[in-house]
Amino acid sequence: MGKLLKPEAAMPFQALVTSKDDSGAVANRLETLADERLPPGEVLVEIEWSGLNYKDALCLNGLGNLVRVYPHVGGVDFAGRVLDSSDARYHPGQAVVLTGWRVGEIHWGGFAQRARVKADWLVPLPRKLTTRDAMVIGTAGLTAMLAANRLKAEGAAPDRGEVLVTGAGGGVGTMAVLLLARLGYTVAAVTGRPQLEQQLTRLGASRIVPREELLRPSGKALDKEQWAAAVDAVGGPLLGEVLKKIRYGGAVAVIGNAGGITWEASVIPFILRGVSLLGIDSVMTPYEARLAAWDRLTDLYDAATYEPLVTEARLDEVPAIAAGMLKGQVAGRVVINPAAAG
Incomplete structure (x- = not known):
């Protein structure tokens, strides 16, 4: 008591x-x-x-x-x-x-x-974090950490190729760029705000992908394979285009819906390339998984x-x-x- x-x-x-x-x-x-x-x-x-x-x-x-x-x-x-x-x-x-x-x-x-x-x-x-640190990380960092953990569990190792982060200028996106880079991944950051390029590069992004480039519909069920995996904080039509470009056996961790909750999709990326779509929920994550994620964040957060x-x-x-x-x-x-x- x-x-x-x-x-x-x-x-x-x-x-x-x-x-x-x-x-x-x-x-x-x-x-x-x-x-x-x-x-x-x-x-x-x-x-x-x-x-x-x-x-x-x-x-x-x-x-x-x-x-x-x-x-x-x-x-x-x-x-x-x-x-x-x-x-x-x-x-x-x-x-x-x-x-x-x-x-x-x-x-x-x-x-x-x-x-x-x-x-x-x-x-x-965690003892290494101040309460301010904890809120800079916050729900955004916890969600990004859970996404990185799921991608790793699906086999998305750093040597498998580049990882895409959509909505990279937002809270979850910036945290995902930082954490993935610190974990050794090569990160491509998608943003519609070119003024953030320097900051995203500072966080660890190897290159910037203009959002308009990805939003342009290809009209195909599959496009050229580009990324080994992706963390998607946008949803909507952008997610549909990203799925077409994931490499064989890759995965997309979906963590947000700032761009909408629906998109035009087909089963082709899943049945011809074995792509996995991973839903990330930080709201109801069990206690032990939270502890593990916060412990990992303590080491990775810069x-x-x-x-x-x-x-x-x-x-x-x-x-x-x-x-x-x-x-x-x-x-x-x-x-x-x-x-x-x-």
Whole structure:
């Protein structure tokens, strides 16, 4: 049993609250809340950093039917320190990280100075990482790590050939470029933003592939074999074109849908080239797999290399940045300091 929260620690806190009126209009504003407003859970956490992800941008704008009950506090990931715990696995002062489990969607999340969550959803923060590091990595880095692990399990070794990363300018894409390069893969980065070429090269991309080049339909069921594997953060028509160009026995790990959820496809890449399509879900990943992924990320993450792609924000700045993210105007990772004054 953890220590009871001291009365003097039970102070009001700020949260970015999303509400919806009777007309369906969604609004986001800072509110001061008491701990009693937080949902039930075994662990109360003081949030030091949270992250802004594409799914968060959807939630903040009432899109995708992800949020069902309002008022709501979004934020699908956060890192901080335990204030109070009734679960023996966690104790006050311990650093923890949370990603997934539909927190920020159907459960209140990290866009606040405090959160109360189930103990099973947390992971102890690896000692080599700060809470800020954890949120620079965040859901994006965890997802990219899971994708790299799946590709390796499918036989996509570095000596098999070049690996493509689509949506390489976004949070998951940039993390995938960095991690794959650090694992020894030769990485081709796809982006529609040529101004990011230098940053992607710095992360480890060997070359840049213009998005328009891949989006141009070939009209064929199969194209010339180009890549041994791919990490796709875009989905939509782009995925259909990528599948046609994967080498025999290759695989595509699908991790996002920024470009849409449907595409024109045929069975030909699968039955003539033995291509595998791998679905990557970081939301419901079991605890042991999360621990293993975070342990690997501790060794692979290079803070100095990634730092130029990090944007820090306050809670009150999140809605505007989220709107830009939906328009493809945000590169890299956005981390939020809930203690920063507005």
